[in-house]
Amino acid sequence: MSAKSRFSFIDPAKSPFFYGYVILAVGTLGIYASIPGQTIGVSVFTDPVKDALGLSRNQFSNAYMIGTIGSSLVIGRAGIWFDKYGARYVAFFAALVLAAALMLCSWSVQMSAFAKQMLDSSSWLIPFTLMTVLFFTLRFSGQGVLTMASRNVIMIWFDKNRGKVNAISSVAISFGFSSSPLWVNALIEGYTWQSAWQILAGGLLVISFFILQFFKNRPEEHGLLPDGENVEEENETKIVPLAKQYTLVEAKRTRAFWMYGLILAFNSFFITGLTFHVVSVFASEGFPKADAIAIFLPTSVVAVSISLVFNYLSDYLRLKWYLYLMILGGIMASVGFLFLSSNVGIPLLVGGFGIMSGFFAVLNAIAWPRFYGRNHLGAITGKIMSFLILASALAPPIFSFCFSTFGSYRLLGYLGLAFLLFLALASVKANNPQ
Known part of the structure; x- marks a missing residue:
């Protein structure tokens, strides 16, 4: 055998x-x-x-x-x-x-x-x-x-x-x-x-x-x-040339590796931190626990809908559009996070949260084999996974430190917006290396 x-x-x-x-x-x-x-x-x-x-x-x-x-x-x-x-x-x-x-x-x-x-x-x-x-x-x-x-x-x-x-x-x-x-x-x-x-x-x-x-x-x-x-x-x-099979070292030399990896890591950081401290985040803005927990159902509906539709369309569309749509979702979530007590705060947070989660499910699976081939997929996705796990580990204590030091979580919203604007500018040339 x-x-x-x-x-x-x-x-x-x-x-x-x-x-x-x-x-x-x-x-x-x-x-x-x-x-x-x-x-x-x-x-x-x-x-x-x-x-x-x-x-x-x-x-x-x-x-x-x-x-x-x-x-x-x-x-x-x-x-x-x-x-x-x-x-x-x-x-x-x-x-x-x-x-x-x-x-x-x-x-x-x-x-x-x-x-x-x-x-x-x-x-x-x-x-x-x-x-x-x-x-x-x-x-x-x-x-x-x-x-x-x-x-x-x-x-x-x-x-x-x-x-x-x-x-x-x-x-x-x-x-x-x-x-x-x-x-x-x-x-x-x-x-x-x-x-x-x-x-x-x-x-x-x-x-x-x-x-x-x-x-x-x-x-x-x-x-x-x-x-x-x-x-x-x-x-x-067969007339289509074979895709180049990138090693991890070669992949790390491309801008796409870092831009897509960073937006996925931001998603892990923001969503883990918010989920871990959601009751405290909402309480700091005057909302009861029930309102905090209630955001997860509509967020899941948005995320599943985005994932279903855009996974299907990803066989025909450029993933760079997805990258910018995910950044847009992050900006919406950050603005909603900053203005949570306003009339548009929760809808923006839920919509942005759901958009990020939906596109995360697409890009984290589709981008790496399309951009870098299948031969070294384990090494490349393993490195990306290390970004995601590290971001999710650091999020709860950083959220907690921000609140205990400044008495509010809002600083994280401003930092998130600054980071996302940097990604948006730096991703202009983050094209498919193939």
Whole structure:
């Protein structure tokens, strides 16, 4: 059995339809399986776990931040693994590591008590250090490696129809992620937080088996072509030159890499910071908690609509237009953030928030293979992922520092506008390197 089919009973060449659609389904499942390592999956456990470990909210949040920053510093290595070993093995081992991390999280109280006994100490630093290491593992394997490998494998199996399939995947993931706090919380309330993490670990073990069976690295390894094109016809009629396959070093020399990477990082920073402190942000402008929470539903509707329409159109339109539309969404959100108490504040914030989120789902998947080819996609997206994770880790403490120092969050709105105006000017020449 060849290396590309080892431990798998599935042969894509024998599929009655293009196997890329199977990749679309299992790749989306892989992204969905990363939820326990995403902020939206971890946040539900915050209160019961910190109380059980005897940590304050700040201590628990700082452990999460440090673990996330640590993950951002090494995620680029996982991109190199992706290029070297392929999506199949990388995603499989990421799922296994995430499952193991979840099991260890479920035993965190026992491990903390054992360490305290061994060290003859009751210091809060013991559970703090333990959770920092566990959060690093969760974020690296879940938010980082499993997400990157699952998204990239979909992009590799499609070319001309990349936008269309990403539209399907993005909508499914949006609804899946938005509903996850409900069923994760139901697990916690029904079975305790320890059992909830153990159930999630068991689910990941099952998903890791599906990944090993159904993930296939590249269509060419199985005598196929992206989008299901006919090999013979492709060989006979191909007149379009092959795209240049950029290495990470070459990609970093292009302006597009930095401009697209920075707007995606800004999205992660702004949305993570706002989501983390949304009740406080609205309270500082005189709004009740209910009004703060209410922004997420209309924002999701805008984001899903933008993602669905513009993913589909991305097969026909220049992505530079998308870049500027995303910058426009950021400007709208920043203005709404600054004038939240006015009549137009919340509509601008919701609209801008949704526009940014929608275009993030498009550009973060579509831009990199289109601009830089598929051969070094792991290294390139791994570096971009490090930007996103670092931005999301820094956002909550920076938002908190701004409020505690100046008594208001508005300074962040002005800084956001200045940064976005810089991006708008610097992106004039951020063209597709191809």
